[in-house]
Amino acid sequence: MALLTKIRLKDHLRETRLFRDRVVVAVILVLLLVSGLILRLINLQIVNHDHFTTLSQDNRVKVQPLPPTRGLIYDRNGTILAQNLPTYSLEVTPERVEDMEKTLAGIGRIVEISDSDRRRFERLRKQKRRFDSIPIRIRLDPDEVARLAVSRHRFPGVEIQAKLLRDYPLGPVTAHVIGYVGRINQEELKTIDTSAYSGTSHIGKNGVEKTYEEMLHGKVGLQQVEVNALGRVIRVLQSQPPEPGRDLYLSLDAGLQAAAMEAFGDYTGGAVAIDPRNGQVLALVSQPGYDPNLFVEGISPKEYRALQQSEEKPLFNRALRGQYPPGSTVKPFIGLGGLETGVTDITRKTFCPGFFRLPGRKHKYRDWKKAGHGLVNLSDAITQSCDVYYYDLANRMGVDRLHAFLSRFGFGRRTGIDVAGERPGLLPSREWKRRARKQPWYPGETLIMGIGQGYFLSTPLQLAHATAVLAAGGIDHPPRVVQATLGSGDPAPVPLPPPQPVVLEKSLPGNWDDVVDAMVQVIEGRRGTARRIRDERYRIAGKTGTAQVFTVKQDEEYDADKISRKNRDHALFIAFAPVEDPRIAVAVIVENGEHGGSTAAPIAKRIMDYYLMGDR
Amino acid sequence: MNQAYQRSGLPESNPTRASGLLADLHLDLPLLTGLILLCGFGLVVLYSASGQDMGQIQRQLIRLALAFLVMFLVAQIPPVQLRRLAPWLYGLGILLLLAVMIVGQVGKGAQRWLDLGLFRFQPSELTKLAVPMMIAWFLAEKSLPPTWKRLATAGIMILVPVLLIAKQPDLGTSLLVASAGIFVLFLAGLSWRFIVGMVLVAIPSGWVLWEWGMREYQRNRVLTFLDPERDPLGTGYHIIQSKIAIGSGGIYGKGWLNGTQSHLEFLPERTTDFIFAVLSEEFGFVGILLLLALYLFIIFRGLYIASHAQDTFSRLLAGALTLVFFVYLFVNTGMVSGILPVVGVPLPLISYGGTSLVTIMAGFGILMSIHTHRKLLPT
Known part of the structure; x- marks a missing residue:
């Protein structure tokens, strides 16, 4: 027993020693492994800390754009012309929709989805990414919003979105001046700074909206948000608020604009009114207008086709882009040119037998009055609009001097108005004809140019501008619509610096008065072509004009009854008032209106009455 | 034999033993x-x-x-009792693992739980304790270091529950159970020659395991780890x-x-x-x-x-x-x-x-x- 115990004890001691050895090995192993782990953690947390910090930031922080609100547009009286209205639209995120057809059918039972809604949806769906939300219905009324809100949970991926939509309360009245905004398209994407437009879906497409896009748009804000692993925004870390677009204050008078449009009645045409003292555009009318609100959320192809194919061409901005022969409305300018260049003087008379012949030629250049005006001086020629006098004057001035003098009034080039889309018209010259037509200039063309026909084309805006220069006694204030802008930090609208006026050279100031006197006689004279708009309250200087649409052949007569309305002459009228201290210069073109005195002059009168007399 | 040694009339008092409440409650x-x-x-x-x-x-x-x-x-529970319990616990653990396997074949996929009505019980958890207890009991029977024969027996005692758990499949737990058993062997004085030999065997057997012994998701885990x-x-x-x-x-x-x-x-x-x-x-x-x-x-x-x-x-x-x-x-x-x-x-x-x-x-x-x-x- 004792021996056994002894052996056991000996064994026991050996086992204890063996075990302790093993424990020491285990401890060393534990320490080695823990050191390995610590080395790994040093590598992750200290050596590569910056790298992982970046990754962690990338994980959680996303930058989101905060689109600025677009600036508002006011007229000269503070009437709002363009605003942002909150509207509700129903948007679908394709990525989150399992069965698109089923979903759309389901929504269709709650709110009406028209074919055009469907088409727009399909079109946008092709352009956008799968996780972008696409509008299926826009401008939901409160009733529809309520109905959708109740059953929306049945349609995952379908959401009601509230957003600000551009709205033009006056619609067609200001459409041609303000233009409209529309969704940014592929071409625009190439030209704009995409980061400045991140979060913005619309851009100015036309008119003032386009010209002043940069100011109206404002500056995009940024917000750093923390997102979770699913991309849901948890909180805003940092936010740089957007800078709202600047509000624009226009010289336009919305009431005047509406009155002018109304005055056109069933006629189509254009009218422009400018304050000759400063170039402020008071009205810029193209009749008919169109509803710019249709374009904001994307016009349906059907509606667009209807607008495009309409005989009246409502999308055509006649005031800026309509290029018409100015006809007799150029006579005061050419007459002034004759006086200023010394080719004629106010007393010199020309005999008008009803036609004019170039020396040695047979071709008759006819006067509008078959019987002729008899002996006429410059004043008579303006008052009665004698063509023969002007054939003769133009012939003696020659195309070069005509071109040089008329270009001083801005004919043949853009006025530079701040409404996008203006066209330059055409003031013909030898050089132009050689370049454009590869032909020499013929003397007969000078005669035709003398009565504002032939190649000569001008826009209503150019005519109004030239009239304003005449009214201002030779001071050219470039026409402009926007007068002041208001930013969020400004206490009051900040005037835009006016463009530098150009003072025209005069050889004899009396010449200008003579022409103006003759223009007054157009209204006040016994034989004045616009005597019917005479008003006792203020004095008007004006000039009627007719622009041929249809060329009457030699030895044929213009017979309005035989010509379809579409081919009837355009009626023109330019005027300014009051004569003593002109505050408004107007140009009106009535398409197929035939006689300037009977159709165009009353519209100009209406504009002046409204503006000067406050006639409503 | 061991029990005889335990009862060999040695003095009861122990001067190194901590006294006081915690000691009375058997807490360290x-x-x-x-x-x-x-x-x-x-x-x-x-x-x-x-x-x-x-x-x-x-x-x-x-x-x-x-x-x-x-x-x-x-x-x-005194260690003596624990030692007595060891084979019983081990046997119970194996039985429960088998039970889980049978129930698991009725259900689908990984089956680790036994539903005992009031609470769910994971038999593999029991084996985490039962396996080291069993191996310690087995090896403590004879003097150490163990003979090759006893080592082989102990190896099988470890392998059975480990394979049963790995089959569930629960790689983590089977690894822990295996390591528990192996640590007992190691502490019992497993010869270094054997350890080195095992490592040399482990490499080709690792390849065998990869090819035939692993589920797709386990292989993916390894690949993803690499x-x-x-x-x-x-x-x-x-x-x-x-x-x-x-x-x-x-x-x-x-x-x-x-x-x-x-x-x-x-x-x-x-x-x-x-x-x-x-x-x-x-x-x-x-x-x-x-x-x-x-x-x-x-x-x-x-x-x-x-x-x-x-x-x-x-x-x-x-x-x-x-x-x-x-x-x-x-x-x-x-x-x-x-x-x-x-x-x-x-x-x-x-x-x-x-x-x-x-x-x-x-x-x-x-x-x-x-x-x-x-x-x-x-x-």
């Missing part, structure tokens, strides 16, 4: 302190990882209370995100409750297997050192208890349980920091969840029992 103060501190730290981390969910904290507190109770109860970027949105996502969490923590961490990786849900399993990443993100390298210090304190105390145990069975069991605890720690932290493959092993005493918690604390109960039931021995 240093170990208990370490465990409480670690669990407290764990609750602090869990509070943040759960997104400040007091409900989860309460549930975890209840589990901890239960686990400490189990520890206390186990500590009252190259996490291989599948950054699938299996690699866990490791990439947890590495980001740890790395972005830096030296001092982002601060408690300020971890972005965890709070924004980039980090998967953040209250359970990946809670170490939450801790690393919020408390940084310093926090990790503190955590490792607590763990090492517990482990060294465990090894101290093992080396001061009075009989072979107690020694082997205490040493093996302590080393398994370390394996838990190392496999989990190694996995979360990307130096080991992703195997589902929780961070012991910190991860949310109850089953392994109870097993681990029962293990510490055994350690305390071993330490507090000592009798004076001639040295």
Whole structure:
């Protein structure tokens, strides 16, 4: 027993020693492994800390754009012309929709989805990414919003979105001046700074909206948000608020604009009114207008086709882009040119037998009055609009001097108005004809140019501008619509610096008065072509004009009854008032209106009455 | 024979034995302190990882209370009794694993649970304790180091439950059970020649395991471990995100409750297997050192208890349980920091969840029992 115990004890001691050895090995192993782990953690947390910090930031922080609100547009009286209205639209995120057809059918039972809604949806769906939300219905009324809100949970991926939509309360009245905004398209994407437009879906497409896009748009804000692993925004870390677009204050008078449009009645045409003292555009009318609100959320192809194919061409901005022969409305300018260049003087008379012949030629250049005006001086020629006098004057001035003098009034080039889309018209010259037509200039063309026909084309805006220069006694204030802008930090609208006026050279100031006197006689004279708009309250200087649409052949007569309305002459009228201290210069073109005195002059009168007399 | 030795009339009093209340309750103060501190730290981390969910904290507190109770109860059982229980527990564990397998074939996929009506029980947890107890009992029968024959027998005793668990399939637990058994062998004086030989055998058998022994998802885990970027949105996502969490923590961490990786849900399993990443993100390298210090304190105390145990069975069991605890720690932290493959092993005493918690604390109960039931021995 004792021996056994002894052996056991000996064994026991050996086992204890063996075990302790093993424990020491285990401890060393534990320490080695823990050191390995610590080395790994040093590598992750200290050596590569910056790298992982970046990754962690990338994980959680996303930058989101905060689109600025677009600036508002006011007229000269503070009437709002363009605003942002909150509207509700129903948007679908394709990525989150399992069965698109089923979903759309389901929504269709709650709110009406028209074919055009469907088409727009399909079109946008092709352009956008799968996780972008696409509008299926826009401008939901409160009733529809309520109905959708109740059953929306049945349609995952379908959401009601509230957003600000551009709205033009006056619609067609200001459409041609303000233009409209529309969704940014592929071409625009190439030209704009995409980061400045991140979060913005619309851009100015036309008119003032386009010209002043940069100011109206404002500056995009940024917000750093923390997102979770699913991309849901948890909180805003940092936010740089957007800078709202600047509000624009226009010289336009919305009431005047509406009155002018109304005055056109069933006629189509254009009218422009400018304050000759400063170039402020008071009205810029193209009749008919169109509803710019249709374009904001994307016009349906059907509606667009209807607008495009309409005989009246409502999308055509006649005031800026309509290029018409100015006809007799150029006579005061050419007459002034004759006086200023010394080719004629106010007393010199020309005999008008009803036609004019170039020396040695047979071709008759006819006067509008078959019987002729008899002996006429410059004043008579303006008052009665004698063509023969002007054939003769133009012939003696020659195309070069005509071109040089008329270009001083801005004919043949853009006025530079701040409404996008203006066209330059055409003031013909030898050089132009050689370049454009590869032909020499013929003397007969000078005669035709003398009565504002032939190649000569001008826009209503150019005519109004030239009239304003005449009214201002030779001071050219470039026409402009926007007068002041208001930013969020400004206490009051900040005037835009006016463009530098150009003072025209005069050889004899009396010449200008003579022409103006003759223009007054157009209204006040016994034989004045616009005597019917005479008003006792203020004095008007004006000039009627007719622009041929249809060329009457030699030895044929213009017979309005035989010509379809579409081919009837355009009626023109330019005027300014009051004569003593002109505050408004107007140009009106009535398409197929035939006689300037009977159709165009009353519209100009209406504009002046409204503006000067406050006639409503 | 051993029992005779136990009853060999040696003096009852033991001057080195701690006296006082804790000793009477069979609790070891240093170990208990370490465990409480670690669990407290764990609750602090869990509070943040759960997104400040007091409900989860309460549930975890209840589990901890239960686990400490189990520890206390186990500590009252003298090692002699434990040794007597060992073969029975082992047998029961094997039977239950077989039962799980049969039930599991009725159900689909991984089957680890036995539904006992009132609560669900995971038999593999039982084997975590039963296997080292069994091997320690078996090897303590004869003098050490064991003979080759006994080693082979012990090897089979380990292999059976390990294979049964791996079949469930539960790679993490089978690894822990295997290591528990192997640690007993190692501590029992497994010859170095054998160890080196095993390593040489392990390499080709590893290849065999890869080809025929592994499930697709297990192979994926290994592949993803070797190259996490291989599948950054699938299996690699866990490791990439947890590495980001740890790395972005830096030296001092982002601060408690300020971890972005965890709070924004980039980090998967953040209250359970990946809670170490939450801790690393919020408390940084310093926090990790503190955590490792607590763990090492517990482990060294465990090894101290093992080396001061009075009989072979107690020694082997205490040493093996302590080393398994370390394996838990190392496999989990190694996995979360990307130096080991992703195997589902929780961070012991910190991860949310109850089953392994109870097993681990029962293990510490055994350690305390071993330490507090000592009798004076001639040295």
